[in-house]
Amino acid sequence: MAVYKLKTPISEEEIRELHVNDVVYISGTLVTARDQAHRRALEFYKQGKPLPISLEGLAVFHCGPLVRKENDKWVIVSAGPTTSTRMEVFEEEFIEKFKVRVIIGKGGMGARTTKAMKKYGAVYGAFTGGAGVLAAQAISRVQRVEWFDLGMPEALWILEVEEFGPLTVAIDSHGNNLFAEVDKRVETNKQDIYRRLRV
Amino acid sequence: MEITNIVEKVAVNLLRLAVIELPADVKEALQKAYNEETSEAGKTQLKAILENIKLAEKTRKPMCQDTGTIIFYIKAGAEAKGLDQIPQALKKATVRATKEVPLRPNAVDPFLQINSGNNTGRCIPFIHWEVISGNTIEITVLPKGGGSENVTVLGMLVPGQGVKGLKKFVVDAVIKAGAKPCPPNILGVGVGGGADIAVKLAKQALLRPLNQPNPDPEIAKLEKVLLESVNMTGIGPMGLGGKFTALGVNIEYAHRHPASYPAAVAFQCWAARRATARIYPDGKIEYLTHNV
Numbered sequence: 001m002a003v004y005k006l007k008t009p010i011s012e013e014e015i016r017e018l019h020v021n022d023v024v025y026i027s028g029t030l031v032t033a034r035d036q037a038h039r040r041a042l043e044f045y046k047q048g049k050p051l052p053i054s055l056e057g058l059a060v061f062h063c064g065p066l067v068r069k070e071n072d073k074w075v076i077v078s079a080g081p082t083t084s085t086r087m088e089v090f091e092e093e094f095i096e097k098f099k100v101r102v103i104i105g106k107g108g109m110g111a112r113t114t115k116a117m118k119k120y121g122a123v124y125g126a127f128t129g130g131a132g133v134l135a136a137q138a139i140s141r142v143q144r145v146e147w148f149d150l151g152m153p154e155a156l157w158i159l160e161v162e163e164f165g166p167l168t169v170a171i172d173s174h175g176n177n178l179f180a181e182v183d184k185r186v187e188t189n190k191q192d193i194y195r196r197l198r199v
Numbered sequence: 200m201e202i203t204n205i206v207e208k209v210a211v212n213l214l215r216l217a218v219i220e221l222p223a224d225v226k227e228a229l230q231k232a233y234n235e236e237t238s239e240a241g242k243t244q245l246k247a248i249l250e251n252i253k254l255a256e257k258t259r260k261p262m263c264q265d266t267g268t269i270i271f272y273i274k275a276g277a278e279a280k281g282l283d284q285i286p287q288a289l290k291k292a293t294v295r296a297t298k299e300v301p302l303r304p305n306a307v308d309p310f311l312q313i314n315s316g317n318n319t320g321r322c323i324p325f326i327h328w329e330v331i332s333g334n335t336i337e338i339t340v341l342p343k344g345g346g347s348e349n350v351t352v353l354g355m356l357v358p359g360q361g362v363k364g365l366k367k368f369v370v371d372a373v374i375k376a377g378a379k380p381c382p383p384n385i386l387g388v389g390v391g392g393g394a395d396i397a398v399k400l401a402k403q404a405l406l407r408p409l410n411q412p413n414p415d416p417e418i419a420k421l422e423k424v425l426l427e428s429v430n431m432t433g434i435g436p437m438g439l440g441g442k443f444t445a446l447g448v449n450i451e452y453a454h455r456h457p458a459s460y461p462a463a464v465a466f467q468c469w470a471a472r473r474a475t476a477r478i479y480p481d482g483k484i485e486y487l488t489h490n491v
Contacts, residue, residue: 001239021239066261108378126439128437129346131247132263166243168243178440182435186433186434193370197370197424
């Protein structure tokens, strides 16, 4: 396990150095996107319309933050990750078209995303579920919000972050998927548990 | 002060305490898990959890952005006054806490898909009542997160398989849930009664502190066996692998119908939030889960 501190925009070379179990902290620009934002971004691509921000080399965060307006400025109160598997249907195309380098969320993603990350050079960083204050602490500023018509949780929040993490690399750009490895081990352990319990 | 005002004030305090600060038994269990976890990825997760807990206490912000569905458990003294006013007071407290703490608005009309914006709605906050002797009113709040709620299971098991079937059911539920309920979890296991009773007992079991095993030594032993078993799965903190998939297993039971063996497993995420206070007739308030 190694610890890396990366700054956006992140290059493909930097991503290729990372391996599962490594820990990453990110500084620079982070953009939140959940189900609706993924869908709309891909529709924009099909129609040849540019996104409100180029995602090339940036990190996308599966998160619906709790945000409050203080003195006319947006402040993130709590911003933990949401379950990433819901975005599995979009992510392969998303990585290909927008050249995102880091996807951040919880619970891991599937085989299609793993393949896309290997092909295009991206990683999945697992952020601790529920650690909403820790995440908010690393967000220094809300740069702006786009697609607010989708609602607070689904909007694109463009955030400036400083050492956002720890992110455990759970899918790397070499075809490794930590969650899939854990699943395999759990399946073997299950048989041992059954034997021990005599069930 | 009127009893309704006292209940409202106490409930706002309980909601704030619950979402910002974990009870001591949960914090201790998480610290112990961090000390003993051997998987690197698992340890990283537990460290982030402990740091997040400290930050939430320091900044007085909700530890998780999902501040849950609001559920109250009331132990109402048969001689206490103003019990009929309690539901209204709890609703008002929930609206206030949503604004003041703040809590994330989490009450959505299931047909219109409209969020009420203040955590109240039909039957929400939900109130469980128990009548006890005496004149005190004990209020517990359980803000229940959605990720862990989504993996709740009910099984109508085969009575002939008895406890064996129950053990397999619990292990399978944990494996199927995987990373989704934000492990390490507390597992509430409800057995017997009927389908609704098993689920109710399972959820109620989440309120029992981790350092209090079931008073029945045989059931306490089963709790221990199940905890060891689910921690052998290797799912680990946040599903990234490790020894700590659960912090505790709490079992509650009722007698069953000869033809039925209902069993339910309720999951509580590591952010195992709960807060309790007791109100005396003279207006004195005692907080039981937190130092106030």
